[in-house]
Amino acid sequence: MSGLLFERHSLNEASWLPDLGEPEEKTLALLPKDVLRQKGPELPSLSELDVVRHFTRLSQKNFCVDVNFYPLGSCTMKYNPKALDAIAAIDSFSLIHPYQEEEDAQGALKVLYEMQSFLSEITGMDDFTLEPAAGAHGELCGLLMIGAYHRSKKQKRTKVLIPDSAHGTNPASAALCGYEVAQIRTDAKGHVDVADLKSKLDGSVACLMMTNPNTLGLFEEEILGIARSAHEAGALVYYDGANMNALLGICRPGDMGFDVVHLNLHKTFAVPHGSGGPGSGPVGVKKELVPFLPSPRLVKKGDGYRWEKNLPCSIGKLRAYYGNFGAIIRSYGYIKALGGEGLRAAAEHAILNANYLKARLKDSFEVPYDGLCMHEFVMSAARQKKKGVRAIDIAKRLLDFGIHAPTVYFPLIVEEAMMIEPTETESKETLDEFVRALEAIDREIEEDPEKVLGAPHTTPVSRIDEVTAARQPNLRYRPEGKAGAGL
Amino acid sequence: MSDSTGLRYLETHEWVRLEGKIATVGISDHAQKEISDVVFVELPKPDRTVKQKESVLVIESVKAAFDIYAPMSGKVIRVNETLKTKPDLVNRSPYGEGWLFQVECSDLKEAEALMDESRYKSLGHAAGH
Amino acid sequence: MQYLSNAESDKAEMLKAIGVSSFDRLTASVPPGLKRFDWKIPQGISELELMRQMVELGRQNRHFHHFASYLGAGNYDHFIPGVVGQLAGRGEFLTAYTPYQGEASQGTLQSIYEYQSLVCELTAMDYSNASMYDGASSLAEAALLALRSSGRKKILLPATLHPEYRRVVQTYLSCLDAETVTVPMKEGVIDEAALGRLLDAGTAAVVVQHPNFFGLFEETRRVSSMAREAGALVIACVNPISLGILEPPGEYGADIAVGEGQPLGNPASFGGPHFGFFTVKAEFLRRIPGRIAGMALDKVGRRSFVLTLQAREQHIRREKATSNICTNHSLCALKGAIYLSLLGKKGIRKLALLNLKNAHDTHERLLQIPGVREFSKKPFFNEFALKVDRDPATLRKKLRENRILGPLALKEFYPEFPSAYLFAVTENRTPEDLARLAGALESS
Incomplete structure (x- = not known):
């Protein structure tokens, strides 16, 4: 097992830096003494080799798409083409400054401008901003624009409607914008309960936030009527694009009546997840909302591109500069490489793979919402729970088969939920291995439940005591603490 | 006192023990089991005025957070400081050392709206179940 | 170019297992009218053509190797240093998800714990989260924390703060019952007399950027003590590399210290992605936005790492979460951690x-x-x-x-x-x- 960085000590002179060329004291004399640091920082001192070994060994303790099947529902863990990393690393894209003159960055601006057009075409929206850094950041952006839109119409609307199957970011973003959240029920078939929705649609509703396909992996068949009802009540409809991978080239949120759309480039458009980020959360809008887009706006003048900053109705800025360019350029390359046909094929295979898994697994596991699904589906370990084994145990046991666990206990409306999204890049062979693993675990639950309850057995550590971790948080290394324990 | 005799309940699983104007509040055994391992209790500030059924504090487990409501209106006069270091008392002794806070009641008549133990039990998740 | 793994024969077999005759049956729930649209997406191209086009497009940018x-x-x-990109570019870091399954993510979790430790050392603050999007959004989250924790409504933003950061804080607060007030400057730093006049019992926090937007040093200790006297919190926004020699925010009285992590091993990349760091004094631990990794033990007593204090976060607390942040900038923060360990x-x-x-x-x-x-x-x-x-x-x-x-x-x-x-x-x-x-x- 690897020790902490702080527990290793080797030679380190940071020799990758040139010499100062004069005594430190002389340089320090440039500043008044009272601004200087008196002690530390106590950063660990390691040789380059030790740093390389440390982080390489750490990396080897991770599951990842490059090694493991990773069927995390709602996360779209598809293969991320390596060519895209190479593009983002090209000097002329990675070594440019956001404040260099527009004429010195026309290549980068062209990427951004064309990307806005591509995303508008793919989603059926009128314009896009690439500024938000992630999905939740996009939600914040979209909800702020919706607020600005209603204010421009002299309307005070205080409520956001959100289905009970929604991602946690939806209500959190609504609250961040000062909205009250009202929950909409899911009906027996796994769709938004239209009657419940209609009973809550009144003049106080600013917008309805929806994911389509929803988090159960089902397409909201009534979407056109739902959007119409919302619009009749003066509310806007917001599209959480977490599940856009199902719809590429098949249908478009803009055509369904959505007014604001966010996409997760790190899900649908192949930006690697990077152990939790960075992603990118572009937001698309219909014409009526264009004036409220964040600042600045990229415009095309003749053959050139430039930033328009004089935007009196804009909501403002959500982060410094223009967006996660290094992520956006990967997605730009992805769309260029796949083309329209390739994008559609991606969605088709994502749907095919999910339905195949659902069909193969429905005998061993309960599937609460039967029938065909889109790119993902939710099954339940309720049957297994009766034998004393829960979804979390099955998830941990899967790790021993070299397969990452599905999303568990989400959506909240399904007991012992296991949400499975295979993505289009996986082969039937891999899906079959996954089915065999789950069937084997199901047999173990009958024959040797302890094996499942005690899992994982093959990972660098076994089940972690999260309770003590939360009761007595240890969130950083403290050198003094170590000295104390040693005495 | 660590038994549940004579307690009154809110449907949201808070119990209250009334002694004169002083109400001691905790959560039922059923509730602590549902929450499972309590990892943190976010206690209210003393002197805070609360209304009946208003959210007063939050109990956290590893994977969830639960709002706890005031069974009686009044002023918070004491909080169980021990929970700062031993949140697990809520699990180990829900009716005793795991109490949460005390309120000086402003209206004792409010107690009439609370359930007695047999009514609370009849909801199908009796204390000590 | 496509990145699929199923052959046509697989496809036929799979449709059969599903029990449908054609792919179109799988999307029968989509209203037919929605399936008819035109989109202007060009035809796909090969990797070779893509790379050629991108290099050509890049020629229109003037970059640091030539300028x-x-x-x-x-x-x-x-x-x-070359090590940073090589290590952070490893597939095990690059193509892993957020480390929710701790046993399968010890590499990420330990590196986050180490990142948190390094940032705390650098800033002399008590706790750090696992990273935010950038310095500006990190500052906005700090302002939100101050508003919630104090119950007050006003944030003071100096005229010497990065103007885009000021705009971001204002945007984050625009729909809330809160206001931002600009503190004027004098000789390129905060005008202390003006600050004194603006500080009152309604002030939740004073922001101080140090060095400020003009690169100049603020009178951090005096600003801090003025804020403290008014019962306001101090939010410091700092350049991490300056902390190699400058007094850290934890020592001049900052309650929250944030900043832009780009200088720590992340290429300029036309402004992103980089990472924002977010640190607090101990009393604000439970109000931190976003993810935090903690050290723990596994069931046989081995040291392990896990995401902890998660009840603050959106996936559990939903509309009552401390922030809506989910995806953060983990890989950029990892670059920061590798860079700092190479520096020592x-x-x-x-x-x-x-x-x-x-x-x-x-x-x-x-x-x-x-x-x-x-x-x-x-x-x-x-x-x-x-x-x-x-x-x-x-x-x-x-x-x-x-x-x-x-x-x-x-x-x-x-x-x-x-x-x-x-x-x-x-x-x-x-x-x-x-x-x-x-x-x-x-x-x-």
Whole structure:
């Protein structure tokens, strides 16, 4: 097992830096003494080799798409083409400054401008901003624009409607914008309960936030009527694009009546997840909302591109500069490489793979919402729970088969939920291995439940005591603490 | 006192023990089991005025957070400081050392709206179940 | 180019297992009217063609390997050792998800714990989260924390704060019952008399950027104690590399310290992605936005790491979460951690001194040029403003001829400084770069 960085000590002179060329004291004399640091920082001192070994060994303790099947529902863990990393690393894209003159960055601006057009075409929206850094950041952006839109119409609307199957970011973003959240029920078939929705649609509703396909992996068949009802009540409809991978080239949120759309480039458009980020959360809008887009706006003048900053109705800025360019350029390359046909094929295979898994697994596991699904589906370990084994145990046991666990206990409306999204890049062979693993675990639950309850057995550590971790948080290394324990 | 005799309940699983104007509040055994391992209790500030059924504090487990409501209106006069270091008392002794806070009641008549133990039990998740 | 793994024969077999006759049956729940649309997405191309096109497009950008950059303002041309990109680019880090399954993510979790520890050391603060999107959004989250924790409604933002950061805080707060008030500046730093007048019992927090947008040092201790007297929190926004030599925010009284992590091993990348760091004093631990990794034990007592205090977060607390953040900038923070471990205690000091020296040499040299005048007499780190009495168009032309990017014209953000420019000077700038920069200024 690897020790902490702080527990290793080797030679380190940071020799990758040139010499100062004069005594430190002389340089320090440039500043008044009272601004200087008196002690530390106590950063660990390691040789380059030790740093390389440390982080390489750490990396080897991770599951990842490059090694493991990773069927995390709602996360779209598809293969991320390596060519895209190479593009983002090209000097002329990675070594440019956001404040260099527009004429010195026309290549980068062209990427951004064309990307806005591509995303508008793919989603059926009128314009896009690439500024938000992630999905939740996009939600914040979209909800702020919706607020600005209603204010421009002299309307005070205080409520956001959100289905009970929604991602946690939806209500959190609504609250961040000062909205009250009202929950909409899911009906027996796994769709938004239209009657419940209609009973809550009144003049106080600013917008309805929806994911389509929803988090159960089902397409909201009534979407056109739902959007119409919302619009009749003066509310806007917001599209959480977490599940856009199902719809590429098949249908478009803009055509369904959505007014604001966010996409997760790190899900649908192949930006690697990077152990939790960075992603990118572009937001698309219909014409009526264009004036409220964040600042600045990229415009095309003749053959050139430039930033328009004089935007009196804009909501403002959500982060410094223009967006996660290094992520956006990967997605730009992805769309260029796949083309329209390739994008559609991606969605088709994502749907095919999910339905195949659902069909193969429905005998061993309960599937609460039967029938065909889109790119993902939710099954339940309720049957297994009766034998004393829960979804979390099955998830941990899967790790021993070299397969990452599905999303568990989400959506909240399904007991012992296991949400499975295979993505289009996986082969039937891999899906079959996954089915065999789950069937084997199901047999173990009958024959040797302890094996499942005690899992994982093959990972660098076994089940972690999260309770003590939360009761007595240890969130950083403290050198003094170590000295104390040693005495 | 660590038994549940004579307690009154809110449907949201808070119990209250009334002694004169002083109400001691905790959560039922059923509730602590549902929450499972309590990892943190976010206690209210003393002197805070609360209304009946208003959210007063939050109990956290590893994977969830639960709002706890005031069974009686009044002023918070004491909080169980021990929970700062031993949140697990809520699990180990829900009716005793795991109490949460005390309120000086402003209206004792409010107690009439609370359930007695047999009514609370009849909801199908009796204390000590 | 497609990245699928199923053959046509697989497809037929799978449809059969599902029990449908054709793919179209799978999307029967989509209303047919929605399936008819035209989109203008070009045909796909091969990887070879893609790379050729991108390299060609890149030729329209002037980049740091051909041009010496004096641009800063939160995003700097620092040297990045080869190790950083190699390690952070490993598939095990690059293609893993958020470490919710702890046993399958010990690499990520330990590196986050180490990142948190390194950032706490650097800032002398008690706790750090696992990263935010960038410095500006991190500052906005700090303002939200201050509003919630104090119950007060006003955030004071100095005129010396990065103008885009100010705009971001204002945007985050625009739909809430809260206001931001600008504290005027004097000689390029916070006007303390004005600050005194603005601080009152309704002030939730005072923000201080140090070094500030002009690269100048603020009177951090005095600002802190003024805030404290009014019962307001202090939010420091700092440059991490400056902390190699400058007093850290934890020691001058900051309750929350945030900043832009780009200088720590992340390429400029036209402004993103980088990461924002977010640190607090212990009493605010439960109010931190976003993810935190903690050390734990597994069931046989082995040291392990896990995401903890998750009940603050959106996936559990939903509308009552401390923030809506989910995806953060983990990989960028990892680069920061690798970079800091390559520097070590001596290295971070040396790096800070190299920046300090280079910037001061440049400052001194440029001031010898007729028509170049001082902006402020306050001390600075690796960035400074100068007044340059030149025709902007001619100056731009000369800078380009001399292969220089920047300096930043301050009039973009501060119309009251029509002739001032902001120069950032890192360890990457050489005496030859300086000669070209001086030449451009002299000849324009």
